[in-house]
Amino acid sequence: MSSHDLFPCMYEWMSDMDVSLAGNLRRWAESELMEKRLELKEDYAALLAPAMRKLFCDIGLQRLFWPEAHGGDGHNSPSAAYTMVAALEQVARGDTGIALLLSSLWALQTCVATEGRVNEEACEALSPVITSNDAPAIVSLVLPLFRDVPQAKAKLSRGSWSVEAEKARPASSGADASVFAVLCALEGVDDPGDALGIVAIPGDAKGIKRGSAFLKTGLAADRNADVEFAKVKAPEAMCVARGVEACRAALAWFYLGVSASNVGALFACHEILKEWGDNRVIKGKGNIFKDNPLTAAVMAEVAKEISVDRLLTCDLARVLAEPAIYGPAGSEANFVTASMVAHQVAQSAEKAIGNAMEMMASAGYATEWNLERYWRDTKTMQLCLGPYELAKMDVARYFYQSQAR
Amino acid sequence: MRTIDDFTRPLEYLSPLDDPLGKIVRDWAENYVIPHRRKFDEDWKEHALIEPAFKKLMGELGMQRVLFPEDLGGWGLGRSNYVGTASYRLFEEVARADSGMAVAFGVVYWPMVMIAMEPHVNRELCEEFAPIFCNTTEPRFAANAMTEPQGGADIENMEIVGGSTIQTTAVLDGDEWVINGHKLWPTNSGGVCDLFGVVCTTNPGSRDPNDFAFIFVPADTPGVTQGPPYQKAGMAADKNGDIWFENVRVPKSYRAHGPGLDLMYFKEVISFGNMGSISFVGGVMLNVFERLYEFVSSETYKGQPLKEHDAVAGVLADFVRDTEIVRMCGYQYARMLDRPDLYGPRWSDEMVAKGRAIKYWACDQGMADVGKAMNLMSSYGADRDWDIEKHWRDLKIVQLWMGGKQLCQAEVARWFFDLETV
């Protein structure tokens, strides 16, 4: 039984297409990544870039959430949340970094292309990137590093935004981005509820200066670098999310992507641990690892984390997929739910994969067994959410009307 | 401004070497390690950057000699009554810079615990092996080869498994031991080792303590083959690989002590391993404190340094709390090793259990705290330039090695609750 069937999931919410896409992506992960990685490790050029190209362009996931009228597959309603989860679980099982890039892309696409509120001008501007058959559409989200303090500011003058940030650190892909989605403080806006926006900027826009990719803990597919935006111009329509609620909606979708990607990494962790537990012998001859109560208890804990994380992620998908029931994605309630789920799942992944490494001791620490990469990847992805301590202020505000900032 | 020297140390029982050695090693770390360590991960195979730092510390400053008797060129630490506390400080200072270097350095001592420590100094073997380490300014490495492909934890789990899974055999043939077997993972293997201490059995499958043998094998002995180093999540400064022993012949006298005694004193090796592990956690936490201090003081949130945010301050306080406790417990355990007259022999099950209890607490807490420090730093937490992510990756193996947490739990519960089967 594959992890997809083993761990609890609200299948009733998923379509046949979601399930079959997951099956195809499982095969993609195996043939493009897992079968080659013993030899190629985390080689960007030889392993990750070709796998990403196949996924984004050939299989076409970058066109999934994009209107047909703009050359996409037209799967651009909120119910795509389930498709995203089903896909990201499998993608992340193969490579968590690629799943993060897909999560960033989809978060931007939900701002621009959601059925019923398609931003035609932005779609037109972004379509060449999104519908490319050759190059993956890599979106770099430039989010606040610390909760609600944007790294960039933007000013509107004569129908054009001017975006400025001295040294912004994107959540991912600063070095490779084909599009930057920059969360900015909007200057000259009186109502604080409107003073936040996400401006989408093509990667080759004038005034963008990228640093070189820096070394980091994990997520080799995401080559990140600091970026300077020196009065970078963008047409007014490229402010694709305007106001606090719209920005929160984009974040909520991104958080869904991060959660599903963590679950996918946990699937891989479970498979590796299962193989170990089935075959390793401890405490003298004949004692199969998984039959030892002390280790079985830890393995159970790992399975519990995965199950709960998957259920939470399914629930978050439901919340975002059904605005008629739960309200808009960017409402305070939904944003806080998304943030809580994302942090919970990210911390749980750190714990569960850490525990699995403990079970496998040296093998868990060796690159050869492939477990440690998920540990590094999920920790790195956790940090894209920003400090949990600060995120708690949003939770306290919603549940207790706390004024703590 | 507070510094790492504001963390508590047990002033009343520090070793006389604490200050001078601590200072020497800190200077070495500042000049030879800290400026280069961000590139160590990519240097895991070649050690082109790492080797010069080892040469300075071990060869030129002479730290690889400290355990051996003075008249053999050593510093006599093994015969002092401060071997625990002095080593604790040394290891902590090295680990502050790089815990991979700390383990590689610490393991140079590790097998020597069998022969260079009072009250069981094996003078003949000290004379035999001291020149390797004491007559050179080049770094020399020793390794403690316990772990085998079928499992490392069982080999350390002597009470329950009784050595019955050890597959590396030692057969006496006239005046020589003939050793056959396959070890893997020892620190300082992967091609760098000069002298192995090898855990063997003289009677495969036996649970008799007399059949446990600890035999020294110079790495250039015919029949010894070291494989290349493994690639790991971290700890690039420590090379680990396979070692094959094929009909390796060494003199009979290379067995550390003989039937029964080898196993008895081997438990002292475990006690020192636990003490060393705790000091590595402590050293890492001290440096994480330094880097974190800089980060939360320089980064701002809503117009104030990040550290002035009350909720962030709560996490910072927890970090300090745990660093204080790791250090106090670590020094306390080191002191217990220094004073067997008060706390009993270092090889007793009690000392092993107490060492394991502190080791696994320190490791679990250290991992959690360093992980939280990274989280406070947002995306910078994963950035090599801030050093903390490297410490986090390096530290994980300290938690996993020496049989992992579960063996620690088993031994602690066994001793304190008089368990018989766990």
Ligand SMILES: Cc1cc2nc3c(=O)[nH]c(=O)nc-3n(C[C@H](O)[C@H](O)[C@H](O)COP(=O)(O)OP(=O)(O)OC[C@H]3O[C@@H](n4cnc5c(N)ncnc54)[C@H](O)[C@@H]3O)c2cc1C
């Ligand atoms: C950087 C590094 C340095 C190392 N240095 C050395 C060294 O110097 N010398 C050396 O010999 N080895 C060394 N090792 C190996 C290390 O000590 C072993 O990996 C460790 O002892 C566990 O052995 P194992 O990997 O074979 O796992 P196993 O023995 O298979 O154990 C796996 C897990 O099983 C569980 N377990 C084990 N026994 C029990 C039990 N009785 N009850 C319940 N659960 C149990 C634990 O969770 C354990 O983590 C090193 C490894 C690394 C990565």
